[in-house]
Amino acid sequence: MSTLKSVGQRIQRKDARAKLTGTALYPQDIEMENCVYGATVRSEIPHGYFTLDLTEAEKAPGVIRIFTAADVTGHNVHGVLFKDHEVLCARKVRRVGDPIAFVVAETQAQADDACALVKVSYEALPAVFDPKEAMKEGAPQVHDGKDNLIYHYKCRRGDVTKGFADSAVVIEREYVSPFVDHVFLQPESGLAYMEEDKVIVVASTQYPHFDQIEVAEAIGWELEQVVILNPVVGGAFGGREDISMQIHLALATIALGRPVKTTMAREESFYAHSKRHPVFMRLKVGAAEDGKLLALEAELHGDTGAYASWAINVMRKAGVHITGPYEIENVFVDSYSVYTNNPYAGAMRGFGATQVPVAYEQHMDILAEALGMTPYEIRMKNLFRKGSVTANGQVLTESVPLETCLEILNQAMNGGSEAAGLDAASSGTKAVPGSDSAAVQERSVTEHA
């Protein structure tokens, strides 16, 4: 077999040397001549109408111009699935942190100071913070004229009523996973400038091509007139999939004819970008005397906060994954994405598949205990293997090495302690004491070849 150039080789990351010598430029490291600086005024209440008084702020030292919804030259909307974000809120805020105005001044400090002088008068509306409450008749409407329930995924397989009736043990529990922030280490920063008839936006982003469309639509320009430059990205983990300040920068540089830059402090970064969806999970599972899972019923409420972002994809994935890697004949799943007045939730590593193991794996342990089995035995009884069919009908035809993985872990843990098991979990077969690991590995390769 000829040697491949990259696959199987130790290759150096292309940008590693620049990052190690300090020459890699993140947006905050880029300065331009004649540059002005922006800062964002954000809502301080979760739900309400507002009016703005810019008189004091406009008189503040260094302030050049304050942009509001009226200054958005195209469509005042953006969003990856639904256009439900406003570039700058026009009359209503739907969460704490919604952008209301973009203040541009000669220095970043002057822009920050002037933000505090923008007077925002609120007429607070009742707010809702729980997705189950938000689905009820008469709940506060986060988006005027639109249901809070934005997505319902259903999975129906077999007959759960019969499955539960046939079960020796039926366990029902509720689990909750929390909001989580990505906390990528490089806070949001960006700059924009004009190059002939084009607007250039420099920002660390996960979606330059998406950003181009969203900026063009919001400023009302042709796609070809918008260029997104993605320099070095200081971590993202899903948190840079939605627009943050790209459109604000484009509007400001077009209006002022000068480069415009903005850099968020860590605290503002928390307000600005999405979070992991909290999911309220009700899970009911029945099993036979021998541990075989017979039925699973689940109800998942995903809190997407004030905006949808990827809520549909996330809660679909959660609904698919709630069965865990286990064969179950009878399945009944409802998974919902719901607006509330919380911070908005979007993409984050795992995308819905990360929340649900909190429920199904704890549930497996509880079932095992009720049946007098070990956690290992109940999992081995029900695992997906080659040829398994998932609850949503996918036939797994290759590479299902879970059984091998659990065997290795079990071997490590029986030979010694819990610590040995954890070692095996993080280091693989190397950690198996006295090991038969070569044999296990070999078998695994043969099985999945």
Added chain:
Amino acid sequence: MITLNLNVNGKDHRLEIEDHMRLLDVIRGPLGLTGTKEGCGEGECGACTVILDGNAVDSCLVLAAQCEGKKIVTIEGLETADGLDPVQQAFLDNGAVQCGYCIPGMVLSAKALLDKNVAPDDNEIKEAISGNLCRCTGYDKMVKAIKTASEVMQERGEQK
């Protein structure tokens, strides 16, 4: 405004700075050394770590005015005519660099440790970088890289 004398990466500087500036602001601003990063501005993340008179410090927690006459090393000061510093080279060789934002601070914390203790054990390495957060969670390769650098530095020391 105050006058500040600093030696940065072996070079003397005389700067007029605002009283309220942090060491980080002076390094990234008037000195233009943007390799030093700001991640949190409150001493939690370590991205702004520099070496101040031999010790790794968070430059966001040091008032510039406190640094009169001090010696500072930033990430830009490690590479010499002979090439990368052993810590930089080992990070490169061990694949210890991901998004890179923590890297200057991480490398300088490691460098400050190895300059004082050329043969640290794993726990000493982990303690030395405990103030530096890597959100990509690449710690394992970093610890390996610092051990590699330690070996290289010991070999070089013996050769001298």
